[in-house]
Amino acid sequence: MTPDDIKTARQKAGLTQQESADMMRVHLRTWQKWEYGKREMSLGLLEMFLILSREPNVSNDHAADLERETE
Numbered sequence: 001m002t003p004d005d006i007k008t009a010r011q012k013a014g015l016t017q018q019e020s021a022d023m024m025r026v027h028l029r030t031w032q033k034w035e036y037g038k039r040e041m042s043l044g045l046l047e048m049f050l051i052l053s054r055e056p057n058v059s060n061d062h063a064a065d066l067e068r069e070t071e
Contacts, residue, residue, distance in 0.1 A: 001046050003037040009046065010035070013053035023052050 010020045021031035024045065033039035 001041055001043060003035050006041055006046060007035045009050060009053070013049075015053060020049065020053075024049055 010017065013020070015023070017031050017035065018028050021028045024031070030039065034041040
């Protein structure tokens with residue numbers, strides 16, 4: 001995946017870099033490094049982002065609830 005692919009996917013989802021980072025549970029700087037080509041984002045992570053960003057019922061609150069349930 002190219003940095004442009006990552007940026008385009010985020011923009012199509014209508015998300016900011018911070019929102020995207022939060023969704024993927026990474027630091028903002030990590031997301032920025034992916035978009036600027038300073039760090040490679042795996043295909044699996046991009047696919048996960050595409051799934052999460054297209055699913056209206058998936059939110060950080062719901063994911064946090066799932067984490068608490070599994071502890």
